[in-house]
Amino acid sequence: MSYKRSSLMQERMEQNRKAILSSARKIISEGGVKDAQIQTIAEQAGVSSGLVYRYFENKSQVLIEVLSEAIHTELLVIDSIIESDLSAKQKLHKAVATFVKRALNSPQLAYSLMFEPVDSTVEHERFRVKQLIKQSIKKIFADGNASGEFVLDDLNTAALCVVGAMTYVVVEPLDPAQNIKFDQQHKNYFSRQIADFCVDAVQKK
Amino acid sequence: MSYKRSSLMQERMEQNRKAILSSARKIISEGGVKDAQIQTIAEQAGVSSGLVYRYFENKSQVLIEVLSEAIHTELLVIDSIIESDLSAKQKLHKAVATFVKRALNSPQLAYSLMFEPVDSTVEHERFRVKQLIKQSIKKIFADGNASGEFVLDDLNTAALCVVGAMTYVVVEPLDPAQNIKFDQQHKNYFSRQIADFCVDAVQKK
Amino acid sequence: MSYKRSSLMQERMEQNRKAILSSARKIISEGGVKDAQIQTIAEQAGVSSGLVYRYFENKSQVLIEVLSEAIHTELLVIDSIIESDLSAKQKLHKAVATFVKRALNSPQLAYSLMFEPVDSTVEHERFRVKQLIKQSIKKIFADGNASGEFVLDDLNTAALCVVGAMTYVVVEPLDPAQNIKFDQQHKNYFSRQIADFCVDAVQKK
Amino acid sequence: MSYKRSSLMQERMEQNRKAILSSARKIISEGGVKDAQIQTIAEQAGVSSGLVYRYFENKSQVLIEVLSEAIHTELLVIDSIIESDLSAKQKLHKAVATFVKRALNSPQLAYSLMFEPVDSTVEHERFRVKQLIKQSIKKIFADGNASGEFVLDDLNTAALCVVGAMTYVVVEPLDPAQNIKFDQQHKNYFSRQIADFCVDAVQKK
DNA sequence: CATGAATGAGAATTCATTCAT
DNA sequence: TATGAATGAATTCTCATTCAT
Numbered sequence: 073m074s075y076k077r078s079s080l081m082q083e084r085m086e087q088n089r090k091a092i093l094s095s096a097r098k099i100i101s102e103g104g105v106k107d108a109q110i111q112t113i114a115e116q117a118g119v120s121s122g123l124v125y126r127y128f129e130n131k132s133q134v135l136i137e138v139l140s141e142a143i144h145t146e147l148l149v150i151d152s153i154i155e156s157d158l159s160a161k162q163k164l165h166k167a168v169a170t171f172v173k174r175a176l177n178s179p180q181l182a183y184s185l186m187f188e189p190v191d192s193t194v195e196h197e198r199f200r201v202k203q204l205i206k207q208s209i210k211k212i213f214a215d216g217n218a219s220g221e222f223v224l225d226d227l228n229t230a231a232l233c234v235v236g237a238m239t240y241v242v243v244e245p246l247d248p249a250q251n252i253k254f255d256q257q258h259k260n261y262f263s264r265q266i267a268d269f270c271v272d273a274v275q276k277k
Numbered sequence: 278m279s280y281k282r283s284s285l286m287q288e289r290m291e292q293n294r295k296a297i298l299s300s301a302r303k304i305i306s307e308g309g310v311k312d313a314q315i316q317t318i319a320e321q322a323g324v325s326s327g328l329v330y331r332y333f334e335n336k337s338q339v340l341i342e343v344l345s346e347a348i349h350t351e352l353l354v355i356d357s358i359i360e361s362d363l364s365a366k367q368k369l370h371k372a373v374a375t376f377v378k379r380a381l382n383s384p385q386l387a388y389s390l391m392f393e394p395v396d397s398t399v400e401h402e403r404f405r406v407k408q409l410i411k412q413s414i415k416k417i418f419a420d421g422n423a424s425g426e427f428v429l430d431d432l433n434t435a436a437l438c439v440v441g442a443m444t445y446v447v448v449e450p451l452d453p454a455q456n457i458k459f460d461q462q463h464k465n466y467f468s469r470q471i472a473d474f475c476v477d478a479v480q481k482k
Numbered sequence: 483m484s485y486k487r488s489s490l491m492q493e494r495m496e497q498n499r500k501a502i503l504s505s506a507r508k509i510i511s512e513g514g515v516k517d518a519q520i521q522t523i524a525e526q527a528g529v530s531s532g533l534v535y536r537y538f539e540n541k542s543q544v545l546i547e548v549l550s551e552a553i554h555t556e557l558l559v560i561d562s563i564i565e566s567d568l569s570a571k572q573k574l575h576k577a578v579a580t581f582v583k584r585a586l587n588s589p590q591l592a593y594s595l596m597f598e599p600v601d602s603t604v605e606h607e608r609f610r611v612k613q614l615i616k617q618s619i620k621k622i623f624a625d626g627n628a629s630g631e632f633v634l635d636d637l638n639t640a641a642l643c644v645v646g647a648m649t650y651v652v653v654e655p656l657d658p659a660q661n662i663k664f665d666q667q668h669k670n671y672f673s674r675q676i677a678d679f680c681v682d683a684v685q686k687k
Numbered sequence: 688m689s690y691k692r693s694s695l696m697q698e699r700m701e702q703n704r705k706a707i708l709s710s711a712r713k714i715i716s717e718g719g720v721k722d723a724q725i726q727t728i729a730e731q732a733g734v735s736s737g738l739v740y741r742y743f744e745n746k747s748q749v750l751i752e753v754l755s756e757a758i759h760t761e762l763l764v765i766d767s768i769i770e771s772d773l774s775a776k777q778k779l780h781k782a783v784a785t786f787v788k789r790a791l792n793s794p795q796l797a798y799s800l801m802f803e804p805v806d807s808t809v810e811h812e813r814f815r816v817k818q819l820i821k822q823s824i825k826k827i828f829a830d831g832n833a834s835g836e837f838v839l840d841d842l843n844t845a846a847l848c849v850v851g852a853m854t855y856v857v858v859e860p861l862d863p864a865q866n867i868k869f870d871q872q873h874k875n876y877f878s879r880q881i882a883d884f885c886v887d888a889v890q891k892k
Numbered sequence: 893c894a895t896g897a898a899t900g901a902g903a904a905t906t907c908a909t910t911c912a913t
Numbered sequence: 914t915a916t917g918a919a920t921g922a923a924t925t926c927t928c929a930t931t932c933a934t
Contacts, residue, residue, distance in 0.1 A: 123917095125909070206449075232449055233471055236445025241434070241441055272479070286895090293898090314925085327900065521902095532922095541904065596802075639880040643856060643884045646852040650848075650855060676844060676847075679888050680888070683889075684888075696893080726896095726929090737895055740929095745929080746929065
C-alpha cells in the first residue's frame with residue numbers, strides 16, 4: 073500500500089540481487105556461460121525466473137555483472153600488490169603468481185571471464201574490465217621503468233603479453249580429455265614458473 | 278558407358294566441399310562460431326542445407342575441419358621456421374612474429390581457433406592441434422637449451438606462456454566497439470614487440 | 483503472501499496436461515501415431531508447442547502416456563470382469579466381447595495401441611502393458627483349468643491366440659478405402675462371434 | 688540408337704527390378720519398413736537411387752510390391768494345402784501351423800506385412816492381399832462345413848480370428864527387450880499349439 | 893538407360909522473455 | 914513485488930524425389 077520502499081523491502085531486494093549474481097557465478101564456475109540459463113540461475117538462487125527480470129534488464133546484464141565483478145575482484149588483489157612496498161620486479165612477480173594461483177582454483181570461471189564468447193553487449197563490457205587488468209600491469213611497468221628495473225619501450229604490448237601468458241596457462245589445462253588436477257604444491261610451483269617467465273621477459277639484463 | 282563420377286562432377290564436388298568450408302571459414306572469421314549455422318553456411322556457399330550433410334557427417338565436422346585446417350596452416354608455417362638454418366633465438370622470434378602478423382589478418386578466426394567454446398567433439402580435436410603448436414615451440418626451446426642459447430628448466434610451461442602471449446595479443450584488440458585496424462607497418466612493429474618479449478623471457482642473461 | 487501455484491493455476495495446468503493428452507489421443511485415433519506431431523498436438527490442444535515440453539519430457543513420453551492409459555482402461559474393464567461371479571467360460575466370453583465392442587469404437591487407436599511401430603522407449607512400455615492384457619486372459623484360463631471348464635496345456639500360447647484374434651478382428655476392418663461403419667447391432671453380433679470362437683477354442687469338449 | 692528394346696536390355700531391366708525388390712525385402716526383413724530408405728535399398732541392390740524411380744513410380748510402389756509378393760508367397764503355400772487330399776480339419780491345422788512356422792523364420796517381415804503402418808496407398812493394397820489369406824481360410828471352412836467337420840455360422844469372422852491368432856503369435860515375440868530365439872523344435876511345438884487352438888475353435892463338438 | 897549430387901520441406905527440441913495472477 | 918506458466922522463434926538433421934550429365 074505504501075509507495076515508499078520500506079528498508080525491509082530494500083534489504084530483501086538487495087539479498088535477491090546478490091543471490092542471483094552468486095548463483096550465476098557458481099554456475100559459470102562449474103560449467104561456463106553455456107550452462108547459465110535464466111531458469112537454472114533463478115532456481116539455484118531460490119527465486120523465480122521472472123524475478124530475474126526485475127533486477128536485470130536481460131540475461132546479458134546478469135552475465136556482465138558477474139564477469140565484471142569477478143574481474144574486479146582480481147583487480148583489487150593486483151592493485152593491493154601494486155600499493156605495497158615491493159620493488160617493481162617483485163610486484164610483477166607477485167601479481168602474476170597470485171593471479172595464476174587464484175585462477176587455478178576456478179579455471180572454468182577464469183576461462184569464461186577471459187574468453188568464452190557471449191553476445192556483443194557482454195563482450196563489450198568485458199573488454200572494458202579486461203583492459204583494467206592490463207592497465208594495472210602497465211602501472212607496474214611504469215614504476216619499474218622509473219626505478220630503472222625495467223627498460224620497456226612499449227608498455228602496452230608488454231602488458232598484453234603478460235596478461236596473455238597468465239590467462240592462457242590457466243585455460244589450457246581445461247581440456248576435458250586431460251582434466252588435470254593440480255595439488256597445492258604444484259599450483260605454487262606452476263604459478264612461480266609463469267611469474268618467472270614474465271619477470272625475465274621484462275627485466276633489464 | 279559408365280556414368281560414374283565423371284571428372285567434371287568430381288571437380289564440382291570438390292568445389293562444393295571447398296565452398297562450404299570456405300563459407301564456414303568466412304562466417305567464423307566475421308562473427309565467430311556462434312554465427313556459423315548450417316543454413317547460413319550453405320546459403321553463403323551457394324548450396325542447399327541438405328548438401329552440407331552429404332559432405333560432412335554433421336555440423337561439428339564442418340567446424341572441426343575449418344578450425345584444424347586453419348591451425349594446421351599456422352603449424353606448417355612455424356615448422357618451416359623450425360626447419361630453417363636460424364639460431365634458436367632467431368627461430369623463436371620469427372615464429373612468434375610470423376604467427377602474430379598472420380593472425381592479425383583474421384583475428385576473429387584466430388579467436389575462434391583458440392578460445393571460442395564449441396561442442397566437445399570439436400573441442401577435443403582443437404585441443405589436439407593447439408597442443409601441436411605448443412610442441413613446436415617446445416621444440417625450439419629444446420634446441421636452444423642444447424645450443425646454450427636458453428637455460429630453460431620447464432619447457433612446457435614456458436611454451437604455454439609463449440602461446441598464451443602470442444594468441445592473446447591478437448585476440449585482445451578484438452573489441453567489437455573499437456574494431457581497430459592496424460596498418461601493415463603497425464602490424465610489423467606490433468608483432469616484433471611480442472616476439473622480443475618472448476625471446477627476452479627465455480634467453481640466457 | 484505466497485503466490486505459489488494457486489489452486490486455480492493448478493487446475494489450469496491440469497487442464498493443459500489433459501488437453502495435450504486428449505489432443506494426442508484424438509489425433510492418434512484419427513490418423514495414427516504417424517500424424518501425431520508435437521506441433522499438431524499442441525495446436526489442437528490450444529497451447530504452444532513449447533508448453534508440451536513443460537508437461538512431458540519429450541514426444542515419446544506423450545505417446546507412452548496416451549497408449550498406456552488407453553490400454554490400462556481396457557485392462558481395468560477386463561479385470562473387473564475377472565473379479566465378477568461368472569464362470570471362467572462366461573468371463574472369457576464377456577472379456578473378449580467387451581474388448582472387441584469397445585475397440586470397434588476407436589479402431590485406429592486400437593491399431594496404434596497394438597501394432598503401430600514407435601520408437602523403442604514407447605515400444606518397451608507398450609509391450610509391458612500389452613503383456614498385462616495377456617496375463618489377464620491367462621488368469622481366466624487358470625481359473626477355468628482349476629474349475630474343470632478348460633483343459634489347457636499351454637496357457638500362454640492360448641492367451642496369445644485370444645489376444646491376437648480379438649485385436650486383429652478390430653484392426654482388419656480398418657481398410658482406409660472401405661471405412662466400414664458398423665451399427666450398434668452389428669457390433670454386438672460381431673463381438674459375440676469372436677467371443678464364441680475363443681470360448682470354443684479352449685473349452686473342454 | 689535402336690528404338691527397339693533389345694532382349695538383352697530387357698533382361699537387364701528385369702534383373703534390376705528384381706534386385707531392387709529383393710534388396711527391399713531383405714531390408715524390411717531385418718529392420719522393418721522404417722529402415723527401407725530408397726538410398727539403402729538401391730545401394731544394397733547395387734544400383735543408383737535414381738534408377739529405382741525408373742522401375743517404380745515412387746517409394747510406396749516398391750513397398751507395395753514387396754509386401755504383396757511376400758503375402759502372395761504365403762498364399763501359394765496355403766492354397767497348395769487347400770488343394771491337397773486332406774480333410775478340412777487337417778487342412779486348417781496344416782495351413783495354420785505352416786504359416787506360423789514360416790513366419791517365425793522372418794518375424795520382422797511378418798510384422799511389416801501384417802501391421803507396420805505405411806502410407807495409405809500401401810495400406811490399401813496390403814489390405815487387399817491380406818484379404819486373400821482370409822479368403823483361403825474361409826475356403827477351408829466352407830469345405831469343412833460341407834463335409835460336416837465344422838458347423839460354422841459366420842465363416843468370415845471365424846477366418847478373421849484365425850488370421851488374427853496366427854499373425855499375432857508371431858508378432859508378439861518381437862519385443863526387442865525379449866528377443867527370444869526359438870529353436871526348430873520349439874517352433875514346431877509352438878506352431879502346433881496355435882494350429883490346435885484354431886482347429887478346436889471351429890470343429891464340431 | 894543410369895548415375896548420384898542436389899534440393900528443401902519437415903519435425904523435435906531449447907530457452908530467453910513476457911504477463912496474468 | 915513475486916511467481917512460473919506460456920510463448921514461439923530458431924536450429925539441426927533426414928530423406929523422398931528430381932534432374933543435369
